[in-house]
Amino acid sequence: MQEKVADADFSSSVKFDMGDEFIVIDGKTVTTTDAPADCTIKISKENFEQLIAGELNPTAAFMTGKIKVEGDMSVAMQLSQLI
Numbered sequence: 727m728q729e730k731v732a733d734a735d736f737s738s739s740v741k742f743d744m745g746d747e748f749i750v751i752d753g754k755t756v757t758t759t760d761a762p763a764d765c766t767i768k769i770s771k772e773n774f775e776q777l778i779a780g781e782l783n784p785t786a787a788f789m790t791g792k793i794k795v796e797g798d799m800s801v802a803m804q805l806s807q808l809i
Contacts (some may be wrong), residue, residue: 727778728756730808738801739763743773752809765801768794777809784809 731754741763748760750804769777773792777781784806787793795802 727751727808734807735803736808738765738798738804740801740805741766743768744763747771749774760775764796765795765797765799767802767805768796771797778809 727749729784731751736751737753739750739762741751741761742749743766747795748758749759750759750763752761752763769787773780773787777784777793780784781793784793788795
């Protein structure tokens with residue numbers, strides 16, 4: 727994930743909330759510490775792994791409730807350059 731972020735033009739912050747685990751992308755920094763973000767994406771760890779592997783379509787996952795987005799939806803849309 728760090729490699730993808732370093733090569734992308736992503737200046738916002740997004741948090742993947744997997745219940746008891748977090749991944750926060752803030753610009754070109756990736757951490758596993760819970761922190762405020764412009765957008766929070768709630769997703770199970772299993773679905774997150776499928777998403778990163780390209781096995782889960784983000785739009786379909788959102789429409790079926792596997793992904794829930796809180797905050798700035800435009801930031802979530804920008805994630806396509808990272809995933």
